[in-house]
Amino acid sequence: MKTKQxxxxxIAQRLNVxxxxxxxxxxxxPDISKETTKLVKAVANELGYSPNFMARNLSARKSNTIGVVxxxxxxxxxxxxxxxxxxxxxxxxxxxxxxxxxxDSEREKKHIQTLLSMRVDGIxxxxxxxxxxxxxxxxxxxxxxxxxxxxxxxxxxxxxxxxVDDKGxxxxxxxxxxxLGYKKIAHFAGNQKINIGRExxxxxxxxxxxxxxxxxxxxxxxxxxxxRSGYESFMKLYRQNNLPDLIFxxxxxVALGVYNAAREVGIRIPDGIDLVCFGNSQVQSFLSPxxxxxxxxxxxxxVKSMELLFDNIxxxxxxxxxxxxxxxxxxxxxxCIKYNRM
Amino acid sequence: MKTKQxxxxxIAQRLNVxxxxxxxxxxxxPDISKETTKLVKAVANELGYSPNFMARNLSARKSNTIGVVxxxxxxxxxxxxxxxxxxxxxxxxxxxxxxxxxxDSEREKKHIQTLLSMRVDGIxxxxxxxxxxxxxxxxxxxxxxxxxxxxxxxxxxxxxxxxVDDKGxxxxxxxxxxxLGYKKIAHFAGNQKINIGRExxxxxxxxxxxxxxxxxxxxxxxxxxxxRSGYESFMKLYRQNNLPDLIFxxxxxVALGVYNAAREVGIRIPDGIDLVCFGNSQVQSFLSPxxxxxxxxxxxxxVKSMELLFDNIxxxxxxxxxxxxxxxxxxxxxxCIKYNRM
DNA sequence: TTGAAAGCGCTAACAG
DNA sequence: CTGTTAGCGCTTTCAA
Numbered sequence: 253m254k255t256k257q258x259x260x261x262x263i264a265q266r267l268n269v270x271x272x273x274x275x276x277x278x279x280x281x282p283d284i285s286k287e288t289t290k291l292v293k294a295v296a297n298e299l300g301y302s303p304n305f306m307a308r309n310l311s312a313r314k315s316n317t318i319g320v321v322x323x324x325x326x327x328x329x330x331x332x333x334x335x336x337x338x339x340x341x342x343x344x345x346x347x348x349x350x351x352x353x354x355x356d357s358e359r360e361k362k363h364i365q366t367l368l369s370m371r372v373d374g375i376x377x378x379x380x381x382x383x384x385x386x387x388x389x390x391x392x393x394x395x396x397x398x399x400x401x402x403x404x405x406x407x408x409x410x411x412x413x414x415x416v417d418d419k420g421x422x423x424x425x426x427x428x429x430x431x432l433g434y435k436k437i438a439h440f441a442g443n444q445k446i447n448i449g450r451e452x453x454x455x456x457x458x459x460x461x462x463x464x465x466x467x468x469x470x471x472x473x474x475x476x477x478x479x480r481s482g483y484e485s486f487m488k489l490y491r492q493n494n495l496p497d498l499i500f501x502x503x504x505x506v507a508l509g510v511y512n513a514a515r516e517v518g519i520r521i522p523d524g525i526d527l528v529c530f531g532n533s534q535v536q537s538f539l540s541p542x543x544x545x546x547x548x549x550x551x552x553x554x555v556k557s558m559e560l561l562f563d564n565i566x567x568x569x570x571x572x573x574x575x576x577x578x579x580x581x582x583x584x585x586x587x588c589i590k591y592n593r594m
Numbered sequence: 595m596k597t598k599q600x601x602x603x604x605i606a607q608r609l610n611v612x613x614x615x616x617x618x619x620x621x622x623x624p625d626i627s628k629e630t631t632k633l634v635k636a637v638a639n640e641l642g643y644s645p646n647f648m649a650r651n652l653s654a655r656k657s658n659t660i661g662v663v664x665x666x667x668x669x670x671x672x673x674x675x676x677x678x679x680x681x682x683x684x685x686x687x688x689x690x691x692x693x694x695x696x697x698d699s700e701r702e703k704k705h706i707q708t709l710l711s712m713r714v715d716g717i718x719x720x721x722x723x724x725x726x727x728x729x730x731x732x733x734x735x736x737x738x739x740x741x742x743x744x745x746x747x748x749x750x751x752x753x754x755x756x757x758v759d760d761k762g763x764x765x766x767x768x769x770x771x772x773x774l775g776y777k778k779i780a781h782f783a784g785n786q787k788i789n790i791g792r793e794x795x796x797x798x799x800x801x802x803x804x805x806x807x808x809x810x811x812x813x814x815x816x817x818x819x820x821x822r823s824g825y826e827s828f829m830k831l832y833r834q835n836n837l838p839d840l841i842f843x844x845x846x847x848v849a850l851g852v853y854n855a856a857r858e859v860g861i862r863i864p865d866g867i868d869l870v871c872f873g874n875s876q877v878q879s880f881l882s883p884x885x886x887x888x889x890x891x892x893x894x895x896x897v898k899s900m901e902l903l904f905d906n907i908x909x910x911x912x913x914x915x916x917x918x919x920x921x922x923x924x925x926x927x928x929x930c931i932k933y934n935r936m
Numbered sequence: 937t938t939g940a941a942a943g944c945g946c947t948a949a950c951a952g
Numbered sequence: 953c954t955g956t957t958a959g960c961g962c963t964t965t966c967a968a
Contacts, residue, residue, distance in 0.1 A: 305711040307961035310648040331668040540882030649945035
């Protein structure tokens with residue numbers, strides 16, 4: 253019993269007018285008299301008319317839709333950004349097509365192709381850890397589709413980016429620790445193929461150097477951004493009997509891995525070893541001890557990305573790519589608030 | 595410099611064939627010779643052809659897209675389900691249009707209308723806390739759009755639902771606690787207007803009754819599903835000097851609120867008061883003490899919902915609505931593992 | 937104020 | 953194997 257979809261024509265016939273009249277009336281076009289407009293709307297309502305998005309957009313050559321590609325979603329950082337993106341889109345009567353690459357660059361590429369097929373008006377993209385091939389981005393941009401890269405960005409000149417000041421944030425927290433008295437500071441660094449991993453590691457080093465502390469290469473432990481990685485990095489140093497006084501974890505999950513590992517070997521945080529990380533989440537204040545961190549403004553990441561994208565969409569002809577860098581702030585809780593050594 | 599989008603015709607002209615040939619070739623239709631197919635594909639590639647999703651779907655009268663409406667996204671339960679939904683869709687070459695109602699039933703309604711406009715092939719929906727008006731669901735279903743209600747479902751006969759055995763799960767954990775020796779057990783109940791709130795409260799009561807424990811009405815504290823609610827419920831009982839030995843929180847955030855409140859008034863978990871909740875998350879094992887809970891199979895919620903939806907889509911004519919109820923299991927960690935009183 | 941004609945880009949049905 | 957014809961449902965001229 254597939255009920256036929258109601259079309260403009262159905263309404264038109266009922267009223268003995270043309271479908272054009274109905275189309276205009278429904279959109280409140282001034283061409284049409286108040287009376288017919290009212291009539292049309294009434295019938296449309298009665299029949300349960302629902303405009304066909306595809307037909308409308310095909311004809312109008314505009315989708316009122318923006319595409320989003322993120323590497324993960326079950327992660328506070330991204331889900332929070334996405335929620336803000338949805339809010340922003342909703343207020344501006346835009347639809348969001350969200351796709352998730354699951355850190356798989358092939359999948360990412362496919363998603364972009366799909367979004368292009370859908371003729372989205374623009375794309376907001378946070379790349380995977382190992383996206384190496386930027387061709388698809390270039391061709392898409394050349395084809396006139398506005399792009400905004402958010403947080404995790406490719407090494408590409410002349411494109412829109414909205415990032416967090418990763419280097420500055422890392423610098424800030426390390427300097428804070430140094431001021432507390434810490435000197436033996438390790439960094440559990442993320443993947444160095446991607447900007448956020450590199451920048452945070454850079455900020456860490458810079459802060460040490462600027463404060464006259466020698467950089468111990470053993471204390472920059474490379475890994476990825478996950479819990480497992482934090483656990484393993486800790487265990488590596490532990491086995492080498494080379495634990496520092498403070499660990500700066502590149503992400504919140506990495507810090508969780510450290511909690512786990514430390515608990516396992518019976519070292520207490522923050523007395524036995526202190527810990528701090530980049531990135532906030534809903535639950536850090538419930539950890540024991542509550543975890544201090546560098547906070548990223550997820551709402552701003554969403555809003556600025558959307559603003560920039562809309563700006564680009566509205567001024568396609570003479571648009572100059574912009575790079576926006578957002579500031580971070582420290583949230584100090586139970587860790588890294590005093591010097592615990594000696 | 596808006597680059598014109600490449601169409602079938604552009605490719606056709608280049609090759610001096612008709613657009614139909616190109617269309618077929620691109621889709622690997624057996625009509626077309628290997629040779630032309632190859633040629634067509636080459637040119638399409640060279641020109642960077644990207645099929646127009648709208649045109650294709652308008653013409654084919656099928657969108658290969660399914661709509662999803664959830665109340666929140668920055669919440670482990672939902673983001674986890676959504677990730678699984680995306681995976682499933684991706685594997686089956688379907689697109690997902692995800693919309694977020696933010697617990698606002700008006701917004702929910704608008705989203706459904708949008709999805710209908712987009713002519714999605716089906717909708718998976720988890721309703722808001724205070725969705726009272728089910729008309730839109732009914733009309734949509736009458737119009738032949740397959741629906742699956744997931745986890746949070748309306749009181750509607752004869753529709754597809756995939757839920758967790760909330761009552762059974764609550765019963766299970768309470769019985770576990772009783773076996774441990776607990777008798778003074780409170781329930782920080784969620785919103786009773788929605789099935790999950792009601793069912794969990796029901797399971798709680800049933801378990802008490804079945805085990806010969808009197809149900810103290812003061813110990814069912816109604817609230818909502820958020821952290822704030824957990825905090826306030828605790829404080830209420832605390833002020834009344836009426837704290838139980840164990841609290842069963844309706845959700846994980848509510849339990850977090852209890853941690854907060856307990857810490858604030860200097861009562862220790864689990865010795866001072868014990869705690870357990872419905873729903874798992876990535877971080878409960880990091881709480882102190884690690885929080886035991888009733889685990890919901892988010893992957894199954896996603897998969898079963900998708901399967902059911904596809905089943906309905908494929909057999910529209912004679913489809914009998916199904917109700918699927920998924921089992922829960924207990925995850926025992928640092929709370930509610932032994933009787934701490936006296 | 938209304939409508940007829942044309943077309944958005946694609947596909948399905950049918951001929952050749 | 954290839955192409956012609958007809959339309960999907962809507963919007964945008966442009967004429968009445």
